[in-house]
Amino acid sequence: MPGDFATEILGQSATKSSVKALRAELGLDKPPVTRYLDWLGNVFQGDFGSSFSGRSKVQGDQGDRSREVVGLIVPRLKNTLFLTGVAAMLAIPLSLILGISSALYRNSYYDRSATGVSLVTVSSPEFFTAYIFILLLATLFPVFPTISNVDENTTLVERFYRTALPVFTLTLITMGHMMRMTRSAIINILSSEYIEMAKLSGASRYEVIVKHALPNAWAPISQVIAINLAYMLIGSVVVEYVFNYQGIGRLMVGSVYNRDLPVVQACALIFASTYVILNLIADLIGIISNPRLLYPK
């Protein structure tokens, strides 16, 4: 990425000295390693620094008006968590049900159409899916708004209504993966000997799936759910941009555009830790659901 905040904000006609002065003020003249270590040290103390933008020391202005990164991020993060939370609540149960049922009736027309459709949705990029939704549900049949504008005063019902299209998009792009993985995890287990044994001891189809297959499938299923939750959060970068939703993804894209590094760094940290934490939870579920790991020999 060429340039930094100083060259970006002062424009092409800026003099070398003014660029240098702004760099010195923001600390951009220090070597990268020092800047990184400074930032890291501050983060451990809970200080994410201040945004570069929005700082203007006009004459008569007293002190610094630049905003804290935390104050900038928290409301956006809440918005993003709302969006992905709603999408997850829709996508996870739906894909589990679809995955399990298509494993149960595998190679039927139902299974084939479900896996076929999921292959299409999982292969389409999210912006494409988003535009299809806009075309269908906002332009041709204007049911939902194209732009998902929300603020603190928006009521919950209104929020659901306005975020409908981004939620649908996120649901659709993650559901395919989760459904297919659930399906193959269950099918894998259905071919094991203890499932045949369960059948031969008179267990019904439902019992075989819910009592015998599912308890052994939690580990792979929770793994794929974790990956997709993380993907939703990160995938929301594009979706939020398309629907102009005031989430953390949009904030990050904007900040990258302005070379507003403290904000970009904080966002990246949030995305990375979400990934790590979600995977950790999935691993814990894998251990808890497996007696072989929980109880020693």
Place this chain on the structure above:
Amino acid sequence: MTSNKSKELLLEMKNIHIDGFSDERWHKILKGVDLKLYRGEILGLIGESGAGKSTMGKAAMGYTQPGCKIIKGEILFNGHDLANLSENEKRKIWGTKISYVAQSAAASFNPAHRLMDQTISAANRLKINPTDVLKKDAVQLYESLQLPDAENIGDRYPHQVSGGQLQRIMTAMAMSPRPELIIFDEPTTALDVTTQVEVLSAMRSIVDKFNTAAIYITHDLAVVAQMADRIKVLRYGEEVEEAETREMLSNPKEEYTKSLWSVRSLIKPEETNQDYILSIKNIDAAYGSSKVLHNVSIDIPKGKTVAIVGESGSGKSTTARVITGLLPQLKGEIIFDGKKLSPKLEQRSKEELRKIQIIFQMPDTAMNPRQTVDEIIGRPIEFYQGIKGKEREAKVIELLKMIELDETFLDRLPSELSGGQKQRICIARALAANPDLIICDEVTSALDQIVQEGILKLLQKLQKELGVTYIFITHDIATVKAISDEIVVMYQGEVVEQGLKSKILNPPYPDYTELLLSSVPEMDPDWLTNLLNKRSS
């Protein structure tokens, strides 16, 4: 056993035809087999792998594996034709009226549930008795199957008990709803001989106690002789013959039936010498922190066959790994051909590596599935002897002839060979290095009786022609009798006994050898009864 027999027909299977789908086409698995079973009777179903005996056993429940279907035939159980019942109606019979005991108990228990819950699940479905009554009954079943700590063993998970115990718990599970018929599908095949005796006697006594009818499926005639009133022999999906157990053993009508115990008729006169090709001295070895070999010393006479016997976990295969250098020993030394061998594989010379070859138990996993027979056998010739081109080709064909195959096999892939042919290729691969010593690790365990006989004969022939020395690792005493000159008995990582075959196999025995030898089933229907009487007295 015979006294329990009534004349009331429980199960009648008429003209059963079953097809299976594999390799893109339908094959006939069963070609019109009949079967009759009376209440309280045990029928033995015997045959080699691929004979259709398991398919027949499952068909007795009206069940076929995915990819198989019943083409025609009737399965009359208590007057209902199971072949025509819906899944739902069959489910009411499965597990409660007819129950099933599978070969691999370890794989057949759901790892996610406690043993007690699995034991009573079928009986629970009947909703006749409340759960606590069923649990009490299960504990009693555990007790009568002589499981240790019967009160609490049900609280454990499958991975927390041993294979032999799991097999008995599965029998308890089958018995819990008091079925009219139990299908035992090779229930002791995966167990050690010493464990097999315990499981067999437990199963027999409990089936006797409740007067349950049973179909006992196995490939081991000696085992089925202990269990069954009547024996039916299957081959290629057809019945060979059927007779009362004693009649069958004393007077088999068909040649094929006689051949089923052919390995037991192979005999080799023992020879030995004091010229040792390999001596291992005071070897200790460990996997990580768990020590598996304790002070093991074995001498291998040149040009002879030494069998190492013992149950699983006795350190037989570990000894082989130490000799080959795959697992460096902690203590002790290996003298090969008068020279000390380095413990580590990487420090041995190519020539030392060439002289010791190994043949594994599973030929399927020991060969690269993407390489042709020519590549598999040709590679050691090129690697060790540097022979290439036409000469190499001639050498490969010579080896193929030695193992009684021919040049038409050159371009075949392992998947295009039968189990016995695959093992022959593995033998040729070992011979290609022109070795002095071949370690055979359970090479016949995965094969059928008749194929076993062929492989053992081949190995003997090669020894006579080439003077190669064998270390033969096995748990099967019949194989040992057939091939060895000397025997080493191992138990829990220690050598119990070593000596000539005639010395080891004849009294007086050390305790463990006695236990091991007496546990090998014999072709005598009274063997198990006599053995148990002897052991309890």
